[in-house]
Amino acid sequence: MDYMVNSLILECPLFRNARRDELTPILNQMQLQPRSFEKGRLVALRGDRVEGLKLLLRGSLSAEIPSPSGKVLKVETLTAPCTVAGPLAFAAENYLPVQLTGLEDGLLLSIPEKQSLVLLSSQPEILKAYLGDCGNKINFLSEKIRLFQFHSLSQKIAHYLLGLVEKQKSSQIRLPMTMETLSDLFGVARPSLSRSLGNLVDQGTLERRGKEFFIPDLEGLREMLED
């Protein structure tokens, strides 16, 4: 059993660059026991305290916000293997902002805080991966806030693309996230995003070049922000 649990833990992206031979004895000593959950069952409540790392080892979970009327607003789907709730466990207000419901049967592992810190400190590669995820999350949320100043989706896209041009120092840019994540960033459904990008291509403001985009007329994009 322990052997299987440890090999599932090692599948998590958090350990993608870790040296397994050094990690295995640490995990063996911790004797971690995941909790199994069934499809359709509530696994954690909104407001539950998170104390330490949570790893989804198998199956998938729906992260949802329940409303007083009984309706449920789905926030995201978590699919194993992955980390759940990020560094929230270490925040002063360490409450889970969503409830978790099983979408498929699965296994969820909660690692107590003390052991989580030991695990994260055990190899610089693990800590770097974890802090990278934190940094990416903060970047994503900050960008989402910056985009609130624009009302239309095309302005949001223009602002975002100009930011990429500035960062990548080129008019030919690569999108650093999936279309799924990008629609979440803009707060729209995926088809709306595709349509809006399609319009920019039709107008000649944007050119698709394989996996990248080329912007022939930066000035045109800047003018869109002034409306």
Added chain:
Amino acid sequence: MDYMVNSLILECPLFRNARRDELTPILNQMQLQPRSFEKGRLVALRGDRVEGLKLLLRGSLSAEIPSPSGKVLKVETLTAPCTVAGPLAFAAENYLPVQLTGLEDGLLLSIPEKQSLVLLSSQPEILKAYLGDCGNKINFLSEKIRLFQFHSLSQKIAHYLLGLVEKQKSSQIRLPMTMETLSDLFGVARPSLSRSLGNLVDQGTLERRGKEFFIPDLEGLREMLED
């Protein structure tokens, strides 16, 4: 010189719970050299890459966003001792989102990534403090995004207070942040926030009890969200 630098480093909140006797030999070995800066001078440009921990050891910095027109939008003041830029250094897009200008003469220390990871891993108390700051930042940004769904300031406040009631499981709540941070959360100037809270007190929706607030009529607060 090194002795002075190390004692300034130990002043940083990041090391507030650290065992100094264990930290000092590690710092001595690292031979870190801070860079001094003068009042009024640009210390870092927007778009500069951040690679590792940045600690402001002395003085203060203004974090600003320059606009193409040459105007500068001030984002925040950083006062020593503090950490600059958080876990951004570890993100896939590790660009500084602001420029940094000296408000007073000071000392800024950049710790290379490898040494930063050694430092953070050296004691669970240090890692816990750092991850706590990351978690708090993520909570703050997420809450700010949730509040965008409300148009008026009083609705934002009502939503926020109801969230605190839920988390603290009591109608008597304590505000977990300063008025300064709270006005940033709501995206308003501090006097507007004080005025709006004052109105809620005048209406009888809110009662001040020393450092805490009591909400006599939760239903009234909930109704404010429905307008």
